[in-house]
Amino acid sequence: AQKITQTQPGMFVQEKEAVTLDCTYDTSDPSYGLFWYKQPSSGEMIFLIYQGSYDQQNATEGRYSLNFQKARKSANLVISASQLGDSAMYFCAMREDTGRRALTFGSGTRLQVQP
Amino acid sequence: DAGITQSPRHKVTETGTPVTLRCHQTENHRYMYWYRQDPGHGLRLIHYSYGVKDTDKGEVSDGYSVSRSKTEDFLLTLESATSSQTSVYFCAISESGSYGDTQYFGPGTRLTVL
Numbered sequence: 001a002q003k004i005t006q007t008q009p010g011m012f013v014q015e016k017e018a019v020t021l022d023c024t025y026d027t028s029d030p031s032y033g034l035f036w037y038k039q040p041s042s043g044e045m046i047f048l049i050y051q052g053s054y055d056q057q058n059a060t061e062g063r064y065s066l067n068f069q070k071a072r073k074s075a076n077l078v079i080s081a082s083q084l085g086d087s088a089m090y091f092c093a094m095r096e097d098t099g100r101r102a103l104t105f106g107s108g109t110r111l112q113v114q115p
Numbered sequence: 116d117a118g119i120t121q122s123p124r125h126k127v128t129e130t131g132t133p134v135t136l137r138c139h140q141t142e143n144h145r146y147m148y149w150y151r152q153d154p155g156h157g158l159r160l161i162h163y164s165y166g167v168k169d170t171d172k173g174e175v176s177d178g179y180s181v182s183r184s185k186t187e188d189f190l191l192t193l194e195s196a197t198s199s200q201t202s203v204y205f206c207a208i209s210e211s212g213s214y215g216d217t218q219y220f221g222p223g224t225r226l227t228v229l
């Protein structure tokens with residue numbers, strides 16, 4: 001069974017600074033995908049970034065990067081130059097690459113960006 | 116925008132009544148999913164569909180049923196709602212692309228069972 005662990009229930013960061021949100025995962029599948037989603041207070045789930053298990057390079061999308069350490073089974077999200085609008089819940093998720101292709105989610109980290 | 120809508124967006128109902136939530140997509144995606152979100156948890160899979168009339172259970176399927184008679188619509192039914200089913204329900208589609216199979220979510224339905 002797949003499992004995602006996010007150990008930081010809440011984080012604070014100063015505006016314009018970088019922040020790292022931790023995510024570790026457990027799976028016996030050799031092929032999988034790792035995702036980060038943002039959920040602002042309005043409630044929608046917004047896709048941020050994706051890393052495939054066979055990707056050699058860390059994924060980047062604008063100010064978001066995913067620090068993928070396969071041997072350690074970690075997939076941390078790095079947000080550079082934090083903005084007030086980054087305040088939200090952030091969820092790490094893993095997708096099975098076979099069968100139902102469903103996502104398994106962590107419990108989330110609430111990020112608050114302070115001016 | 117993956118073209119996903121959910122209806123209703125908010126619903127209050129009483130214990131023991133049947134409730135049906137609708138997910139509608141406009142882009143002919145094969146895979147569709149229903150998740151629920153509760154405080155302290157991420158989203159958890161209720162049911163999913165891999166085609167018209169093809170559905171299967173997720174981790175928290177007890178008390179829920181689904182139907183998919185058309186590609187664009189995926190219905191979630193609570194046969195007899197209970198207070199433990201008070202939650203936010205998200206529908207998702209799986210879209211193949213440069214990110215593998217990425218899931219995109221509808222806006223959610225907030226359901227309260229009194």
